[in-house]
Amino acid sequence: MSTTLTFTDPDADAAAITSMSRDELTETGPDLLRESRKHEARAVLAAAALADRVYRERLAGQSEVEVWGSVIEHADKLxxxxxxxxxTISRSKAGSWIALADLLKELPLIRTAYLNGELSTNRASIMARAAQRGEDID
Known part of the structure; x- marks a missing residue:
């Protein structure tokens, strides 16, 4: 990439992108997309780790007798x-991210491809659910 993006000055970056040649754009675009996917994959894992900690904190100190249906449901919602x-995402998206991270724990090849930016979050979710059901993911 001959034109350097700052990632700190939106106007300068927009101008740099506008002035790029076709070859620069076809080189830069996929690289930017891959990097954004890497960041999102890590955000998904961080969200799931936060959810796990909040869940465990909510249930901490309660006896096994006290931890049942509505208490577990409340901890999950919390x-x-x-x-x-x-x-700053919807609760629905938060739930989807948490579910994806949980599935990826058992699917190391999909997890690695996702973390390497080879898959979007949507594609990783589709592949993980299909793999969980034992389906062909093509």
């Missing part, structure tokens, strides 16, 4: 709400 608040 975890999703905290992720939603801290990451």
């Amino acid at each position: 975890a999703r709400a905290e992720v939603s608040l801290q990451f």
Whole structure:
């Protein structure tokens, strides 16, 4: 990439992109997309880690007798709400991210491809759910 982007000055970056040649754009575009996917994959894992901590904190100190249905459901909702608040995403998206991270724990090849930026979050979710069901993911 011969034109350097600052990632700190939006106007300068927009001007730099506008002035790029076709070859520079076809080189830069996919690189930028891959990097953004890497960042999002890590955000998904961070969101799931936060949810796990909130969930465990909510249940900490309670006996096994006290931890049942509605208590677990409340802890789960609290975890999703905290992720939603801290990451400024919807609760639905927070739940999807948490579910994806949980699936990826058992699917190291998909997890690696996702973390390397080879898959979008949507594609990683589709592949992980299909792999969980034992389906062909093509």
